[in-house]
Amino acid sequence: MLPTPPTTDSHETGYLAADGFVDELVAELNDVRAVHDRLVLAAGGVQTAAWAQNVWIAPQRIPIASIADGARALRAKQRNWALYATAFHRRAALIEAKLPPFRPKPLAFPNPPPSAPIGSWTLLAPDVLLAAAHCTSPFRHGEAYFVEDRQAPPNRAYLKLWEALTRLGLHPQPQDRCIDLGASPGGWTWVLAELGASVIAVDKAPLDAGVSRHPRVEFRRQSAFAIDPRAIEPLDWMFCDVACYPRRLLDLVSRWIAAKAARRIVATVKFQGPTDLAIQREFSSIPGSTLQHLFHNKHELTWMWMRP
Numbered sequence: 001m002l003p004t005p006p007t008t009d010s011h012e013t014g015y016l017a018a019d020g021f022v023d024e025l026v027a028e029l030n031d032v033r034a035v036h037d038r039l040v041l042a043a044g045g046v047q048t049a050a051w052a053q054n055v056w057i058a059p060q061r062i063p064i065a066s067i068a069d070g071a072r073a074l075r076a077k078q079r080n081w082a083l084y085a086t087a088f089h090r091r092a093a094l095i096e097a098k099l100p101p102f103r104p105k106p107l108a109f110p111n112p113p114p115s116a117p118i119g120s121w122t123l124l125a126p127d128v129l130l131a132a133a134h135c136t137s138p139f140r141h142g143e144a145y146f147v148e149d150r151q152a153p154p155n156r157a158y159l160k161l162w163e164a165l166t167r168l169g170l171h172p173q174p175q176d177r178c179i180d181l182g183a184s185p186g187g188w189t190w191v192l193a194e195l196g197a198s199v200i201a202v203d204k205a206p207l208d209a210g211v212s213r214h215p216r217v218e219f220r221r222q223s224a225f226a227i228d229p230r231a232i233e234p235l236d237w238m239f240c241d242v243a244c245y246p247r248r249l250l251d252l253v254s255r256w257i258a259a260k261a262a263r264r265i266v267a268t269v270k271f272q273g274p275t276d277l278a279i280q281r282e283f284s285s286i287p288g289s290t291l292q293h294l295f296h297n298k299h300e301l302t303w304m305w306m307r308p
């Protein structure tokens with residue numbers, strides 16, 4: 001029997017939730033139609049979804065007559081396919097085995113991610129593929145793996161900043177002036193200094209000795225909230241990873257924006273206790289900003305702002 005031709009369901013979008021945050025994703029989306037493990041299908045085009053690690057754009061439901069037929073249908077669309085198997089694992093693996101090998105390498109920061117599109121697919125039924133040739137993340141399933149440095153940085157927080165800057169497609173340049181609030185022990189400050197920027201690192205706790213010896217790092221041991229942004233010479237970047245309630249962070253960044261004290265801000269919104277969707281919306285509604293759960297985030301979101 002010949003398979004019926006592919007049908008485009010342009011009124012549907014797939015959202016792959018960050019691991020452990022399906023409930024948050026479902027809560028922020030409108031018109032959810034189905035949930036397959038971490039893959040949430042919602043009606044209509046792409047919605048803003050901070051808790052989605054990857055978004056499947058205009059996925060197609062493709063009836064298939066056999067394993068070979070499924071592989072053919074995918075190969076006909078493009079080369080790089082990432083399987084997200086929620087059921088029918090064995091059959092999906094057999095289809096995957098007939099696709100060109102796709103093994104993305106960890107990225108060496110600050111190189112940009114490869115630009116070749118990565119499609120995502122799953123089996124909704126033994127004879128129905130769901131496949132999106134285009135997804136929003138340049139990483140397979142949004143998983144941003146890097147060539148790690150296990151020697152120099154004092155902790156693994158540097159990976160979160162590498163991912164944020166990679167997503168932004170921008171990073172501090174040599175001679176840029178940065179401030180890093182909540183800097184200790186110094187993973188983010190290490191990233192910025194290694195990029196050639198000068199960094200004022202601020203924390204109530206001590207900075208790692210190796211990081212504080214860096215010639216481009218000035219450490220100020222004080223509260224981040226005591227700094228008056230109107231009193232400092234305008235900076236290129238403000239970074240903030242302070243452990244504090246989201247409301248307090250929102251007040252802080254609002255003061256920095258109002259004072260025009262930095263051209264760009266990268267800050268971590270940390271949820272203590274339940275996720276606060278209302279404050280999440282307040283961050284998202286600030287013009288010039290994006291809010292995203294990064295692969296290296298925990299129960300937190302990364303908020304990135306550029307002066308519009």
Ligand SMILES: C[S@@+](CC[C@H](N)C(=O)[O-])C[C@H]1O[C@@H](n2cnc3c(N)ncnc32)[C@H](O)[C@@H]1O
Pocket residue numbers: 155157158181182183184185186187188189202203204205222223224225241242243244
């Ligand atoms: C998650 S850690 C930051 C990790 C850092 N980004 C790194 O890469 O190493 C949170 C930091 O916020 C700091 N912190 C908490 N309250 C603060 C305040 N009021 N002012 C400055 N730092 C604060 C803590 O001392 C802690 O070092």
